[in-house]
Amino acid sequence: MNQKLSKKIVMQYNEEFQYIYQRAKTFSDRYIVMHIADNSKFNHKIGFAAGKKLGNAVVRNRIKRVLREIYRKNKKNISINCCILLVGRMASVNTDYTVIEKSFCRLCKRAKIWKDVL
Numbered sequence: 001m002n003q004k005l006s007k008k009i010v011m012q013y014n015e016e017f018q019y020i021y022q023r024a025k026t027f028s029d030r031y032i033v034m035h036i037a038d039n040s041k042f043n044h045k046i047g048f049a050a051g052k053k054l055g056n057a058v059v060r061n062r063i064k065r066v067l068r069e070i071y072r073k074n075k076k077n078i079s080i081n082c083c084i085l086l087v088g089r090m091a092s093v094n095t096d097y098t099v100i101e102k103s104f105c106r107l108c109k110r111a112k113i114w115k116d117v118l
Contacts, residue, residue, distance in 0.1 A: 005072055011047030011085070020047065020085045027111045031092040031103040032067070035085040036111050046071055047085040054093055063088035070101045077105075079113045 011017060024035035039045070048067045050060035067086045071078075078084075092100050108114040 003072065005046070005068065005075075009044055009046055011045050011083075016045060016083075017047055017049070017085065020045075020083055024083075024085065025111070027107045028089075029103050029107060031089055031095060031100050032107060033087040033089060034104075034107045034111060035087070036113060037083045039081060039083050044080045045083040047083075048087075049085065050088040054088060054090055059093055060088075063092055066092070066097055066100055067104075070097075070104045074101070074105065074108075077114055077116065078108060079115055082113055084113075 011020075019041055020035050020037050024037040027034045027036065048064040048071075050063040052060070054060055054063060067088060071084075071086065086104075105114065
């Protein structure tokens with residue numbers, strides 16, 4: 001079953017990104033930086049970012065696509081009472097999808113937003 005993320009929950013505006021950067025708790029590892037804020041201003045939102053230090057547009061878009069797909073596959077296990085911003089790191093440029101997915105799951109558990117759904 002191939003579902004896309006709803007445009008309603010994906011961050012698009014600079015105001016949303018800045019709100020998360022200013023108010024979020026940050027969890028990070030070698031591959032991903034995860035910013036998590038309560039959803040008092042925005043209902044459950046998810047954002048994806050990759051800085052220019054990672055490479056050209058092709059590389060940055062690939063990282064965002066990988067992060068988007070990882071979130072899409074695991075969203076049933078994430079509590080919906082928060083806003084999340086996922087930022088790719090340099091180590092994720094040449095890393096396999098499964099390694100980044102394990103990293104995402106580990107960060108969610110550390111941030112206590114992971115719920116095990118069978």
